[in-house]
Amino acid sequence: MRWVTFDCYGTLVDWRHGIHTSAELIAPGQGARLLEAYNRHEHAVQSESPGLRYRQVLAEALRRACAEEKVESAGDNASVLAATLPYWPVFPEVGAELSALRAAGWKLALLTNCDRDLIAETRRRLPVPFEAVVTAEDAGAYKPDLAHFELFRRSYEPEVWVHVAQSYFHDMIPAHRLGLPRVWINRLGEAAPDPAIIQRVLSDLRGLLAAVEDR
Structure with a gap:
């Protein structure tokens, strides 16, 4: 049983575009600032409350981003990210590259820092089916905790396993x-803090099958 596991948001789905454009709905002209501020707060929220559902993480990190950037956000505006997440776009090369993996006999799985209900909505937009999904809700933790990986290993016992993210x-x-x-x-185009951690690098999913099989 050969498996490729993927992170979803940022890897298959354009997470930055989704947050940027969603933030523009509540604060026109401020999307870029709020995206970068959101990135600074999300992991802190997850670390403080590992059992918090992801829609709550999205809301709290956006509230903190608005406060940091002094952007007024009233009422239920912080719910905008969870509301729009099912519509965030899939990167254009995803369909062809995942189809090539499946045609070569690889099984596909998602290991995502997301809730079951939210990833279910996103899966409708993904162009190929996935045999398995492990969410933060299932694992009881958020990556980089090992819980997603350990739960996947116990549940599916992969003989060959490559992770892509x-x-x-x-x-x-x-x-x-x-x-x-x-x-x-x-x-x-980031520089890896520790290059020894990186084995294969691609700028997007093009050429993924060859990279996975050259493990």
């Missing part, structure tokens, strides 16, 4: 700790 912090570090073959989808 955009986030160095949330995914490459825990995959390295577990000794998993891994492919970093470095969409932002």
